[in-house]
Amino acid sequence: MTDIRIPQDLWDVSDTPEGVVANWLYRDGSEVPARATVAEIMVEKATFEIDAPVAGRLTISVPKDGVVRPGSVIGRIDAT
């Protein structure tokens, strides 16, 4: 089981403490390949891509429009 975590240094929190999950690119429960882009995080007008760390079944814990910070866990992948 591997967490999908927003990298700690993805953006500068002194500017903007929070971002939102803009889109999930796979449905909850889907099989995803390793390193596939699974989510988009929006911080002000910038969009960052979050990739699956490993292959496996995706479980989403923060849905679309959910608020996140660097280091937040937004889901997990159970290797199959």
Added chain:
Amino acid sequence: MPSNRVLTGSRAMVEAIAHEMRADPKVLVMGEDVGAYGGIFSSTTGLLDEFGEERVRDTPISETAFIGAGVGAAMAGMRPIVELMFVDFFGVCMDAIYNMAAKNTYFSAGHCKVPMVLMTATGGGYDDGGQHSQTLHATFAHLPGMKVVAPSNAYDAKGLMTSAIRDDSPVLYMFHKGLQGLAWMAAPEGASAEVPEESYTIPFGEARVAREGSDVTIVAISMAVHHALAAAEALAKEGADAEVIDLRSLVPLDREAVLRSVAKTGRLVVVDEDYRSFGLTAEVITSVVETDPGLLKSAPRRVAFPDVPIPYARPMEQFCLPDPGKIQAAVAQTLGKVPA
């Protein structure tokens, strides 16, 4: 092939472009901010990184020149994809579009081809004012010589873009900003869709039945399809079963699909975000009436933007835009439930 991936509209169209650019060195992209920025509406994200500056070109603010250049390059054997950032900007470059791209094949009896895709962002609802919010389907559909398509969802976005690039005729690919899945402009639920990884095409001139029904036909395209589907859901709770037709392309127009549906339901509502008069809604209704007015059990209705410039203030713009409530009311009229 079933897919797990749910792509946004923008990712889907980019994927189609990238696939064709890998397969065919003649395909190139040019337009304003299509390079490092990836397109103002994310129509070209990642393409510069993969294909480089020669094939993904930022242009100066010179629509007449770069669309004219698109025509010339297409006639010389390339397959350019040119972006007109906002469809509202057509005013400064319409000659290159409707007098050149659209007519050179005819003027040369088919000896010259113009295999150019002109992709352009349409639509309002986010308070961008009267010169940045228009839809203008009819402006282009009305003029001979260019094919015109407008996807309502990511699956169609990819298939229609692939078909557009492979088409030897000029194609106007009109994508609604609100369907791109941009982080800064929320898209309706059905805009993103499961999109296969492999390449596929969707033929032009073939509408899709987005929802089967028997009591009324609602014809729509682009963003209006989502309002129609939302209206259909609400109508179902009231016992009215609506069939929703997603036209997908305006030129060629699938009149047969509309006729088949109206033959079944006898009632017709047409929805379009473009201005009401002299446009798509009139064309669809006329296509039924001039074929067989007897198909209709009641007067057809249309839901479209009124014939006014698009106002800036939110309450005014929302008053004008098609929405599920207005569609429901129009359906009710066709069912004789409220006075017209």
Added chain:
Amino acid sequence: MQPSKEQLLWMYAVMAKARYYEDTMAQAYMEGKSPKFDIGAGPVPGEMHLAAGQEPCAAGVCVHLRRDDTVTATHRPHHVAIAKGVDLNKMTAEIFGKRTGLAGGRGGHMHLFDPATNFACSGIIGESAGPATGAGLAARLQGTDAVAVAYLGEGAANQGAFHEALNLAALWQLPVIFVIEDNAWAISVAKDKSTAVADNSLRAKAYDIPGVHVADNDTLELFKVAGKAVKRARAGGGPTLIEVETYRYYGHFQGDPEVYRPKDEVSGLKARDPILRLRKHMLGKTDIREAEVEQALAKARAEVDAAFEFARKSADPAPEDALQHVFA
């Protein structure tokens, strides 16, 4: 750069052919249109824009071009089409609106398209500039040393499309040569009443490209200037703007009452006829013999006569043919 004997004879033949073509067309055009000038009457209905007098602009540039080079021209295209090698029979049939024309009659005199010679023209002022820029872009991306030439009038040099295309071609260093045929009149408006600069070649400075002015309809001078521009473009050196001071003998369009022109302007121009000047040069300054010149002239005229006969004898298109060839 001096033209070879072959090049001189080629240019002379093209210019003589173009002149005879325009004069023949002038007569054909007026059939059925007198005594009352009904623009829709006769074997060549519609508008007609003739380039008699402007032959050097076509010959002096196209002598340097290959088949795979692209040329875009204007509403006054015949001399350029002839110089580019467009099939004279098909071109004339197209102007006569016949089924055997380049486009079966769909384009007519202002919309002549010939992909076999990479020639196209259009009736909208300035429309030649963008597509020539695109053809230059295509050549670059395809890795060839082909070039593109856009012909424009001096009036077109005030159109936005011209400026945008120059900027784009200069920015991307494309192999495009812009040739302005300054015939002094934009329909009825003299150049100094429309253009803020005396010399359009000066506008090249705004785009940081070379700009060259050729005075007095001089074929040999244009030969040199154009040769340099084409060579530069082929070598990847980017665009050039050339302005040629030329003249048109006829009105802007046939039927133009030309009230704007001083009465003796045309007769004055004829005294400096460019074809006669070239002939004089060939016979006086080279070892070309008169017989060769006469032979070239006779051959040119015979081709024109044959083309007009072909056109007149060809069938009209079927009316319903109008619905074909909208899409590829």
